[in-house]
Amino acid sequence: MSTETPLDLKKTVNLPKTAFSQKANLAQSEPARLEKWAGLDLYRLIRRTCEGREKFILHDGPPYANADIHLGTAMNKVLKDFIVKSRTMMGYDSPYVPGYDCHGLPIETHVERALEKKGKKKSDLSVETFRRICREHALNALQSQTRDFKRLGILGEWDDPYLTMSNHYEAETARMFGRFVERGWVYKGARPVYWCLKDQTALAEAEVEYHQHTSPSVYVKFPLQSDPALIDPALAGRKVFVLIWTTTPWTLPANLGIAVHPDFEYSAFEYGDEVYIVASELVEAVAAKCGLGAAPKVLARFPGAKLDRLECRHAWLDRKSLLMVGEHVTLGGEADAETELDVSEAQKKPSDSKAGTGCVHTAPGHGHDDFVIGKRYGLEIYCPVDNAGRFTPDVEHFAGQRVFDANDPIVEFMRERGVLLFSEKYEHRYPHCWRCKNPVIFRATPQWFIAMDQAHTELVEKDEDGRDLTNFTENFAENGSLRSAALEEIERVKWIPAWGVDRMRNMLKGRPDWCVSRQRVWGVSIPVFYCARCNEAVADAAVIDHVADIFERESGDAWYTRSAQDLLPPGYTCKGCGAEEWTKETDILDVWFDSGTSSIAVLENRPELRWPSDVYIEGGDQFRGWFNSSLMVGIAAHNRAPYKAVITHGWTLDAQGRAMHKSAGNAVEPDKVFKQLGAEIIRLWCASSNYFDDVRGSDEILQRVTDGYRKMRNTARFALGNLDGFDPAGDSVPFEEMQEIDRWALAELNRVTADVLAAYDAYEFHNVYRALFNFATVTLSARYFDIIKDRLYTFAPRDKARRSAQTALLRIADALARMLAPILVFTADEIWENLPNRDKPSIHLAVFPTATADRDESLLTEWDRLFAIRDDVLRALEEARVAKQIGSSLEAKVTLEASGEALELLRRHEKDLRYLFIVSQVELHEAQAQRVAIAISAAEGKKCERCWNYSTRVGESDRYPTVCERCIAALEEIEREG
Ligand SMILES: [Zn+2]
Ligand SMILES: [Zn+2]
Ligand SMILES: [Zn+2]
Numbered sequence: 001m002s003t004e005t006p007l008d009l010k011k012t013v014n015l016p017k018t019a020f021s022q023k024a025n026l027a028q029s030e031p032a033r034l035e036k037w038a039g040l041d042l043y044r045l046i047r048r049t050c051e052g053r054e055k056f057i058l059h060d061g062p063p064y065a066n067a068d069i070h071l072g073t074a075m076n077k078v079l080k081d082f083i084v085k086s087r088t089m090m091g092y093d094s095p096y097v098p099g100y101d102c103h104g105l106p107i108e109t110h111v112e113r114a115l116e117k118k119g120k121k122k123s124d125l126s127v128e129t130f131r132r133i134c135r136e137h138a139l140n141a142l143q144s145q146t147r148d149f150k151r152l153g154i155l156g157e158w159d160d161p162y163l164t165m166s167n168h169y170e171a172e173t174a175r176m177f178g179r180f181v182e183r184g185w186v187y188k189g190a191r192p193v194y195w196c197l198k199d200q201t202a203l204a205e206a207e208v209e210y211h212q213h214t215s216p217s218v219y220v221k222f223p224l225q226s227d228p229a230l231i232d233p234a235l236a237g238r239k240v241f242v243l244i245w246t247t248t249p250w251t252l253p254a255n256l257g258i259a260v261h262p263d264f265e266y267s268a269f270e271y272g273d274e275v276y277i278v279a280s281e282l283v284e285a286v287a288a289k290c291g292l293g294a295a296p297k298v299l300a301r302f303p304g305a306k307l308d309r310l311e312c313r314h315a316w317l318d319r320k321s322l323l324m325v326g327e328h329v330t331l332g333g334e335a336d337a338e339t340e341l342d343v344s345e346a347q348k349k350p351s352d353s354k355a356g357t358g359c360v361h362t363a364p365g366h367g368h369d370d371f372v373i374g375k376r377y378g379l380e381i382y383c384p385v386d387n388a389g390r391f392t393p394d395v396e397h398f399a400g401q402r403v404f405d406a407n408d409p410i411v412e413f414m415r416e417r418g419v420l421l422f423s424e425k426y427e428h429r430y431p432h433c434w435r436c437k438n439p440v441i442f443r444a445t446p447q448w449f450i451a452m453d454q455a456h457t458e459l460v461e462k463d464e465d466g467r468d469l470t471n472f473t474e475n476f477a478e479n480g481s482l483r484s485a486a487l488e489e490i491e492r493v494k495w496i497p498a499w500g501v502d503r504m505r506n507m508l509k510g511r512p513d514w515c516v517s518r519q520r521v522w523g524v525s526i527p528v529f530y531c532a533r534c535n536e537a538v539a540d541a542a543v544i545d546h547v548a549d550i551f552e553r554e555s556g557d558a559w560y561t562r563s564a565q566d567l568l569p570p571g572y573t574c575k576g577c578g579a580e581e582w583t584k585e586t587d588i589l590d591v592w593f594d595s596g597t598s599s600i601a602v603l604e605n606r607p608e609l610r611w612p613s614d615v616y617i618e619g620g621d622q623f624r625g626w627f628n629s630s631l632m633v634g635i636a637a638h639n640r641a642p643y644k645a646v647i648t649h650g651w652t653l654d655a656q657g658r659a660m661h662k663s664a665g666n667a668v669e670p671d672k673v674f675k676q677l678g679a680e681i682i683r684l685w686c687a688s689s690n691y692f693d694d695v696r697g698s699d700e701i702l703q704r705v706t707d708g709y710r711k712m713r714n715t716a717r718f719a720l721g722n723l724d725g726f727d728p729a730g731d732s733v734p735f736e737e738m739q740e741i742d743r744w745a746l747a748e749l750n751r752v753t754a755d756v757l758a759a760y761d762a763y764e765f766h767n768v769y770r771a772l773f774n775f776a777t778v779t780l781s782a783r784y785f786d787i788i789k790d791r792l793y794t795f796a797p798r799d800k801a802r803r804s805a806q807t808a809l810l811r812i813a814d815a816l817a818r819m820l821a822p823i824l825v826f827t828a829d830e831i832w833e834n835l836p837n838r839d840k841p842s843i844h845l846a847v848f849p850t851a852t853a854d855r856d857e858s859l860l861t862e863w864d865r866l867f868a869i870r871d872d873v874l875r876a877l878e879e880a881r882v883a884k885q886i887g888s889s890l891e892a893k894v895t896l897e898a899s900g901e902a903l904e905l906l907r908r909h910e911k912d913l914r915y916l917f918i919v920s921q922v923e924l925h926e927a928q929a930q931r932v933a934i935a936i937s938a939a940e941g942k943k944c945e946r947c948w949n950y951s952t953r954v955g956e957s958d959r960y961p962t963v964c965e966r967c968i969a970a971l972e973e974i975e976r977e978g
Contacts, residue, residue, distance in 0.1 A: 004975075006959050009946045012974055013793050014802075016721025020834040024713055026678020030826050034150065040841055043155045046088065047095060047608070049845050056092035058083050059603060059613035059643065060156075061626050062099035062164060062595055065142040066106045071660060071682075071697055072619070072652040073145075074152060074670045078686045079617055079649055079765070081154040085822035086760040089848045095608045096156035098149065099598060102138040102165035103523040104591035105199060105207075106435055111137055111522075127521050127560045134522040135165060148670060152679045153825035155844065162602045164594045171552035172601035173524040173594050177516075178544030179636040185451050185482055186539060190381050191371050192364075193515040195443035196433040197389035197402070201519045202447055203440060204592050205511060206625035208431040213439055215247040216407050217355065217426035219290050221276065221419055222258060222321055226310035228268075228275070232300035235268055240275045242312050242323070243286060244361040247426050248441075249410040250403040253395045254363035255314060256379045257322040259370075260304035261329035264358055269296040277307075279358025281331055286357055290421040304329075304358075309377075315419040317396065324377050328369040329360050355426070365444035368512050383444040387519070403441060448517035448526055448587065450632065452483040483508060485635045494645040496763060497692050503623050511624075514632065516590045523588035524551075525559035529567075531574040532581035543568060559584065596629025599642030612640060617647040617763075647763055650694035655701060657694070668697045680826050681706055687769040687823045708773060712820070713827065715776040718785050719813035720834045722792045726806045728837040733804045741912065742808040744863045745784045747856040748775070749812055754851035756819045765823065772819060780812070783867065787915055794947040794966070796973035810837060815849040865905060866916065869896075869932055873917045880936040890948050892919045895935040897927035906932070920950035946971075 058080055063073055080096070087094040111133050112122050122130055146158055163169060180186045194203040221241035228235035242258055260266065265280040271292045278286050280301055287296045304325055312321040364374025365383030374381065384392040385403055393399045397413060398406050414420035431440050486508050495501040517526060527547040529538040546569045550558045558567065564582035565572075573580050603611040612634070618626060627646055634642035653659060654666040661667060673682055685705045689695040735743065752775040759767035788805045795802040814835055821828035821843045832843035840846055873896075877889050886892045894917055898906055906913065906924050913922040920939035927933065939950035944964035951964035960971055 007971060007974065009960075009963070012971060013946065014722075014724075014795075014797055015793065016718065017724040018717060018720040018834055020717050020720045020830060022714065022717060024678065024680075024709070024827065026680050026826065027675055029830070030151070030153070030674075030678055030680065033826050033829060034153070037155075037842065042842055042844060043157070045841075046155065046844060047093075050088065050093035053091060053093040055610060056087040056094040057603065057609055057613040058087075058094065058096060058615050058617070059599060059609075060096065060098045060162075061616060061618045061622065062101040062162070062598060063145065064104070064106065065100040065102045065138040065145065065163075066110060067141060069145050069148045069670055070652075071668045071670060074148070074682055075652055075686050075691070075695065076617075076619065076649065077149050077154055078152060078683050079691060081152070081156075081683075081825075082687065082765050082822050083615065083617065083763065085155070085825070085844065086848075088844075089818065089821060089846065090757075090760070091847055093608075096154075097160075097162055097602060097606060097609060098146075098154075098156045098158065099162040099602060100138070100142040100145070100164065101591060101595050102135075102142070102163050103588075103594050105201060105518070105520060105522075107134050107137055108520055108522045109199065109435060128557055131522060131557060131560070138163075138165060148674075151674055152670070152682065155825075162598065164591075164598070164601075165555075167552055167555045168605060169594075169597070169601045170524050170556040171548040172605075173589060173597045174527050174544055174548040174551055174556070176597045176600060176633050176636065177524075177527060177589060177593070178541040178548070179633075180450055181539045181544065182541040183636060185636065186448065187451055188446060188448050188517075188537070190365075190383070190444045190446045191449070191513070192366055192368060192381075192383070192442040192444045193447055194431060194440045195389075195445070196436060196438065196440050197404075198436045198438045199433060200387045202445065202515050202517065203433060204515065204590050206592055206621070206628075207434045208440055209434050209437075210429040211432050211437075212427055213430035213432070215426050215428065215430065216249055216411050216423055217245070217247050218249050218411060218414070218423045219243055219245050219286070219357065219421040220252065220315050220361075220414060221274075221421060222312040222315050224277075224310065225313050225320065230310065231277075231306050232268065232302055234300045235275060238275045238299075239273060240268065240277065242277045242307075242359050243290075243357045243421065244359050245356045246361045247428060248366070248407075249414075250406045251363045251366045252315065252361065252410060252414075253317065253391065253398060254365050254382050254384055255321055255361055256319075256364060256374065256382055257324050257362040257377065258312060259324045259326040259329050259360040259362050259373055260307050260358065261327065262303065262305040262308070262325035264304050264329070264331070265301055266304055266307070266358065267298045268300045268302075269298045271296065275299060277359065279304075279331055282356065282358050292421075315414065316417050322377060322379065324362065324373055326360075326369070326373045328373070329358065331356065331358050366442045368442070371444065381444045385441070385443055387445075389441065404439070447515045448528075450482065450514040450516055452511060452513050453481045482632065482635060485639065486631055489631065489635060489639075489641045493641050493643060496645060496647040500623075500646055500648050503620075504627065507623050507628065511628075514590075516593050517587035518590055519586075520588050521560075523591060524556050524594060526585045526587050526589055527559075527567075528585040529564055529582045530585070531576060531579055532583055533579040534574060534577040536574055536576035538574075538582075543572070592625060592629040593633075595626050596631075596633040599630055599634060600637055603642070611638070612642045612644060614643075615645045615647060616643045617649060619651065620648050622648075649691040653694050653696050655696055655698035657696065660697070666698070668699065668702065673702065677702060677706055678826075680824055681709060683823055683825065684709055684769070687765045688773075690766045709824075709827075711781070712773065712776045712824075715780050715785075716813060716816060716827075716831050718781070719809045719816070720831065722809055723806060723813065723836055725797065726803075726810065726836055728810060731798075731803050731806065732810075733800060733807045737800075738804040738807060739801055740859075740909075741784070741787060741863075741916075742804045743856070744859055745779075745808045746811060747859050748779050748784075749815055750851050750855055751860065752779070753815060753819065753849050754855075757848060757851060760822070760848075768819070768823065772816070776816070783870075786918060790915060790918070790947065790949075794970060796970045796977070798977060799970070799973065810835070817843055818846055818849050821846070862905070865902075866909060869902070869906070870916055872932065873934055876934045876936050877917070877919070885936060886938060888948075889918045890920050890950065891939055891943075893921040893923065893937050893939045893950075894919050895923045895925065895937065897925045897929055897933040897935075899926060899928055902932050 084094045084096045150158055194208050196203055221243055224240040228238055228240040244258055266277055267280040267283050268275050268277050269283055307323040308325045310323045314321050362370045364370045364379050364381045384395045386392055389403045391398045391401055411423050433440050490504045527544045547567050564584045603609045630642050634640055681702055688705055752771050755771045756768050791801055791805050817828045817831040829843045832838050873894055880886050903926055910924055941950045941952035942954040943950055944954050944967055945962035946967040953965040955961050957968045
């Protein structure tokens with residue numbers, strides 16, 4: 001033994017040491033790490049590392065470049081980052097090119113309002129100047145969004161995102177319109193579309209939202225002009241009226257017909273000297289509502305088909321109203337609105353089976369079903385309402401009035417005329433403009449459409465200026481219908497969750513032709529020309545490609561800066577009359593057409609990407625939006641969907657399940673979270689929630705997530721702290737020579753690795769989180785770490801038993817960091833930095849750990865049983881502590897009585913039991929007992945000053961009189977090795 005002075009005991013304990021701090025300080029440390037990544041050019045470094053690997057392409061749905069990001073935008077992008085990073089770590093090459101949707105109405109409106117504030121009008125500026133301001137606004141907005149997305153730790157091509165307003169993109173948008181033209185799927189026609197009176201433009205299906213709205217509900221009588229005896233002899237000579245019901249009295253001046261169902265039974269019933277026709281099932285309800293007596297006398301019953309092509313007179317105008325039969329007629333509610341709703345909207349819609357008469361007021365210029373049946377019966381598509389929603393001069397009595405303002409006067413007018421039977425206020429779900437939130441109307445105006453079915457049925461041969469439009473649809477027959485191709489294609493796509501395919505199928509089955517024209521300027525112009533002399537319209541794919549090449553060089557502004565002749569190929573002459581003078585179409589394309597083009601404009605344009613993509617992931621509103629428009633363009637270009645899989649995520653709501661609004665004060669603002677808690681907390685919140693459903697967020701919820709974060713951080717910190725001075729190459733213990741509990745920990749690691757990799761593969765990030773959280777807090781913190789602490793702290797540093805635990809700890813910390821990396825991008829990188837074995841400058845260049853296929857099941861089962869006994873022992877120790885029998889568990893001795901298998905199990909691990917229970921002594925006896933019997937008593941001997949265990953052998957050493965025999969051995973080793 002050494003003759004030097006004895007060692008200072010405190011200094012011989014191996015206390016944990018690491019630069020990985022307990023406090024995360026994410027708000028400060030995250031920006032520093034982002035700078036470090038920028039210095040490494042980390043995204044580019046990942047690209048180089050992944051070169052040559054199999055590709056996995058997530059195609060980014062472009063957020064609208066108008067405002068700052070909110071929690072929903074953050075979640076969308078974070079989920080995408082989870083996918084890209086996890087696929088990268090699975091061994092794919094997964095580049096991420098983010099994009100921005102830059103054109104469209106919201107930006108125009110914003111710029112108009114900004115101009116108004118400066119006392120200027122849009123009309124004061126040239127179109128080019130106005131477009132330049134829109135472009136600048138979009139650029140500013142997208143730069144601020146980019147800053148926030150980077151702050152969230154999302155890696156991608158941020159220096160060169162795709163912009164729908166870039167020259168190349170605008171050119172491709174025009175070219176894709178050409179592809180539709182080529183296939184004969186484009187036509188210009190007048191059919192009703194959603195129309196915003198305030199913004200004075202057509203709106204796409206995806207641009208309307210349904211909200212509660214109060215309308216007047218009216219029952220109106222239309223006198224039958226045809227001979228009533230044609231319906232039933234009993235009605236001969238009677239004054240007969242067909243009763244209609246509507247919630248849009250303002251559409252009555254445009255009434256041209258009444259639709260009934262051919263197979264429903266209708267009744268003619270008497271009231272005074274008049275006879276009214278309604279569906280038999282509704283006779284009593286209508287009579288009660290309109291005060292027509294309790295038991296109306298029915299004169300005749302007949303199928304609706306009997307009324308086909310008979311004529312009524314308009315309720316007050318000198319004009320006929322044709323009786324027609326249609327399958328769309330229902331016995332209640334608003335059939336027309338229903339067809340425009342997708343499944344979820346329809347489910348939310350309260351059904352009002354009491355309303356209606358079974359005779360449907362039909363105005364072909366103001367409703368989708370009205371239009372379809374009106375076309376079939378050869379009615380005019382009559383729409384006497386101008387862009388601003390005022391009646392045109394040919395509307396008697398109401399010319400110049402705004403339609404919504406005209407509702408009440410029309411109701412009053414009908415009451416005075418004696419044609420109104422009843423009116424009341426009526427609450428229903430009604431479409432509103434997504435932008436200005438005002439109720440919209442259905443209005444037929446000349447618009448460009450993409451035909452879902454047969455284009456020619458809805459083709460108008462001349463537009464409002466008498467221009468000839470007949471030459472677009474000649475290729476239609478050979479290409480078949482877009483709807484059938486789309487319906488076929490969606491069955492080949494993997495929808496996650498699986499109900500996505502039903503939602504998509506329902507949407508596609510019901511959707512009307514796609515109205516792609518907008519009466520606006522901030523977008524890609526519809527590249528069509530009209531002959532100035534004979535009015536022939538030129539929509540020709542070769543001409544469009546020529547124009548697109550100009551856009552490619554000069555941007556879409558060329559449509560406004562160049563003359564028509566300058567845009568057409570040189571010497572282009574009119575096929576109809578040989579003239580060379582042209583005018584340009586003034587409408588632009590729907591922004592959904594823009595974003596629908598992205599797969600072509602981006603995936604096919606960048607060498608690191610490919611078409612089709614592997615996956616799209618967006619919110620449920622994109623079934624009608626981007627999922628749909630992308631599919632349409634994919635089919636026009638390649639007869640294929642542009643995605644192999646589509647994932648849908650839910651909405652972000654507040655803690656009570658309400659939508660978040662800044663004005664309501666319940667919005668969680670990402671920017672504030674960055675500064676208070678750190679972006680990592682938003683990321684962990686995304687992972688902790690099941691995003692397939694709606695996801696709830698609030699300050700309190702984020703606080704809970706922060707607590708979870710802290711626990712995981714502490715777990716990592718324990719592992720790192722105990723790896724101080726560990727040299728993986730020289731100090732690792734071979735697996736077979738490791739202590740059994742260390743091998744057990746690695747078997748548990750293997751189990752969690754398999755679960756986590758499977759969850760990543762299935763995009764189930766909440767299951768990744770749950771598995772890792774349980775592993776960190778239960779398996780590691782509450783069990784393994786507790787048990788190995790004594791060995792790590794009190795054994796000599798180089799003791800093989802200690803090295804065994806460290807070998808396991810390194811494997812665990814390394815694997816934990818890798819598995820956390822897609823989610824906790826900052827923290828995992830920080831763990832990585834503090835690992836002794838890291839071989840790359842960032843964890844984001846590493847791959848996932850692998851799980852071995854053959855799990856050590858017998859080891860796991862054996863230890864599961866030991867831990868069950870441990871739980872009982874810990875409970876008994878707790879009781880003893882409460883009873884003041886013992887203080888800390890090291891003051892205890894545990895006596896176990898067992899028999900049979902349990903006894904054998906305990907015998908096999910007899911030496912480990914005191915460490916397993918964290919007590920100073922364990923005694924094991926054989927006794928006939930069903931369960932293991934546990935007795936707690938005070939430990940024998942004295943407390944060792946160094947390890948705090950009790951031992952009867954404390955005091956055996958003269959050199960170290962206050963320590964136990966285990967510590968003496970450790971101290972001798974320390975002295976020997978220095
Ligand atoms: Zn609007
Ligand atoms: Zn001509
Ligand atoms: Zn000791």
